[in-house]
Amino acid sequence: MPKMSVGFAMTLLIVGNLIAVFSDAMVKTLDSDISIFQFVFFRQLTAVIMLLPFCMKSSRKSFINGLKWHTLRGHIWLFGAVFMVFAINSMPLATANAIFYAAPLIMMPLAMIVFKEKLTKHSIAAGIIGFLGVLVVIRPTEINWAAIAALIVAVTLAANNLLIRKLPKEQTVVQTLLLTNLVGIPASLTLALWEGQVWNWQPILTAAGSSVFILIYAATCVVAYRSAESNKIASAEYSGLLGAVGVGLIWFDEIPDMAMILGTALIILPLIWLAKVESKKRRNMDEAVIES
Template sequence: MSATATTDESNRPLVGIFFILLGMVAISANDMLVKYLSDGYPLHQIVFIRSGIGIAISLALVQFEGGWAILKTRRPGLHILRGLLIVVANLCFFMALAVMPLAEATAIFFVAPLFITLLSIPLLGEPVGPRRLIACVVGFAGVLVMLRPSAAGEGPGLLVSLLPVLAALCYALFQIMTRRLGGLSKASAMAVYLQGVFMAVSLAFFAVAGDGRFAEGVDNRSLVFLFRAWTWPTADDWLLFAALGIASGVIAYALSQAYRSASAATVAPFEYVALPLAGLWGFLIFGEIPDLRALAGIALILGAGLYVLARERARDRPRRDARPIRR
C-alpha cells in the first residue's frame, strides 16, 4: 500500500465518526443481550456462538473489500496479541455484567481513554501535560466513588467491580495496536482475526470446562457465568443469539474501520454515546436506576474522559495540518 493511499484512508473523519457511532449502538445491544442471557448459558458458549455468526459476516465483508488475499498479513503475531487483548477485555467486562448494573459497569469501563493517555507516555513516547494528568486523577477518583460500596463489603464485591477496570486497560492497549495496524490491514480482515481469536479461546474453555465441573459449589455469579456447563439454546434464545452474532460482526468491523479511517482524537469522543444507551437498556430491560453515588462517579468519569479527549483533539489538529500521518 502506498503512503498516499494510507494517508487518504486515515483522514476520513466523517467515515470514522459514522462507524464509531454504528459500533457503539451495536456494542450497547451486544452488552444488553449478553447480560440477558447470562442466567442460562456460560460466557464461553455465548462468545463462541456470537463469534461464529460474526466471522461469517466478516468473511462476507472480506469478499467485498478485496477477496481472500487481504487476509494475508506480515504481522500475524501482533494480530493475535491484539485479539487476545480484546478477548480478555470482553471476558472481564461480561463477567462484571452478570452481577453489576449495566450503566455502572459501562461507566467504569470508560476509564479506557484515561488509560490510553497514560499508556501513550511509555508506549508511544508522547508528552502528557499536567492538565490531562489531573483529568486522569479526577476520572479514577470517579471509579473509586463507584467502587466504595464494594470495598465496604456491599454490592457485587470489590474484585467483581474491578473487572471493568481491567477490561478498560486491555481495551486501551487494543486500541493503541489498532491504530498501529490500521494502515496495514483492511477492517474486514482485522475483524476476521478478532473473531477467530474469540472462537479459539472459547473452544479452549469448552475443552477444559465445558461440562460445568468448575462451577459446582461456586457461589460467585461471575465465576458461575464463566464456567457453567454448555446448554443447547431454546428456539426463542436462538433468535437472541442470532442478534448477538450480527451485533458482534458489526462491532468488529465498525471499530476497526473507525480507527483506521480517522485519528483517535476525532473518533474516541463518540464512544461515549454507549453510556446513555447502556442506561436506557438497563432501565428498559432490567429496571436498573443508578443511585446518587453512581451518578456522581459516572459524572466524574464522563467529564474527565471528555476533557482528555478534547485535549487530544486540540493537540492532534496542528499535527494533522502540518504533515501527513505516518505509519
C-alpha cells in the same frame, strides 16, 4: 487511511459506544447458569460467519500481513470477552460499563509508553476527572470479584485499541474484524470443551445479536484509532455510559442512584470540554497555516 479531524473521530467513538451498550444488554439477558466459554465461542463463530462473505475475494497475502498482531489482539479480545460476560451478569449494566470506561484513562499512559505520544494537560485532566467519576460510581468500599472482572475488561479494551495502530494499513476494517475473531476461535473452542458442560445451542441467536452490535463498535474503534492520536479521542469512549444508564433503566429497571448520576457527570462533562479544546486548537492551527 487518511487522517480525519479529532471531532469526527470522537463522533465515531461516541456512536460506536452507544451501539455497544446493546451488545452488553443482550449479554445481560442470559441465564445466570449460562456456559460462559460456550457463549464466547458462539459469539466469535457467528461473527466470523457474518464477516466471511465480505472477505471471500481478499488475497491470501492480505490476511498473512500483520498476523502476529491480529493473533495477539484476538486473544486479548477473547480474554476480555470472558470477563465481560461475568461482570455484566453480576452487576447493574451502568455500573459495569462505568468500570469498563476506565479504558481511556489506561490508554493514556500506555500510549505515552508504547507510541511516545505526548499527553496534553487537557487530556490528563479529562482522564483524571473521568476516572474519579468511575470511582464515585463503583465506590471502592464495594469492590468485589465482579468489579475486578470489569477492570480486567477495561485493561483489555485499552490494549486492543492501542494495538490497532500495529495492524497493516492496507487491510480493510472488515478484514481486521474477521481476523480478530478468527484467530481466537481455536482457543475459545478449547476453553468450551475444557469447561465440560453439555452443549446448549440455544444462546447462539443472542450471541449473534451481540456480535452484530460489538462488531459495529469494533469497526468504529479501528477507523477512529487509525486516524487520530488516542490521547486526544479516547475520552469519547465515556459516552456509552449515558447509553448504559438509559438501557439499564428502560430494559432492566435499574434506577441510578445519586452516586451514579454524579459519577456520570464527572465522566461526561470533561469529554465535552476536551472536544471543545481540541476543536479550538485545530481551528487555531488551521488559521495559522492560512496566515503563513
